[in-house]
């Protein structure tokens with residue numbers, strides 16, 4: 001597992017991070033988004049999806065639906081596990097979709113069912129900082145080093161520092 005931390009990330013900074021992950025997500029089907037209510041998980045998904053030709057307006061919180069499906073350059077399954085009670089329910093809602101080997105699964109509140117999702121994945125943990133900024137800890141599991149390398153480059157680059 002490789003880890004990188006970004007402190008005091010503005011909305012614009014979050015956009016850059018989401019773009020960088022989206023551009024390098026190849027090889028991963030799962031991206032987990034963990035963090036308290038209202039911290040920015042769905043906002044991250046909106047930014048991420050734009051990279052697949054899905055407009056921000058199409059993306060909405062799947063808290064009640066459990067999963068929203070967006071057809072872009074790739075099919076994106078936007079999942080929110082907050083209201084799920086147990087594994088049976090998770091199976092019922094997601095089992096068929098999880099067979100889609102080409103799809104990308106963006107899963108809010110994945111930490112609530114962390115034992116269930118064992119495949120290599122990218123995990124974005126978002127923490128409240130102040131009203132307009134967040135701290136991010138991103139963990140990348142598996143052999144694919146592209147995501148972590150590009151995030152390190154982004155963090156070290158002047159381009160990012162100017163914009164956070």
Ligand SMILES: Nc1ncnc2c1ncn2[C@@H]1O[C@H](COP(=O)(O)OP(=O)(O)OP(=O)(O)O)[C@@H](O)[C@H]1O
Nearest residue numbers: 009010011036037038039040041042043132133134
């Ligand atoms: N730096 C920032 N990063 C992310 N969101 C921010 C930031 N600054 C302000 N916000 C605002 O915080 C709110 C985050 O709401 P969002 O729906 O994305 O949270 P969420 O984590 O998905 O919540 P829930 O757990 O209810 O699904 C948005 O209104 C967003 O504009």
Ligand SMILES: [Mg+2]
Nearest residue numbers: 041042061108
């Ligand atoms: Mg949300």
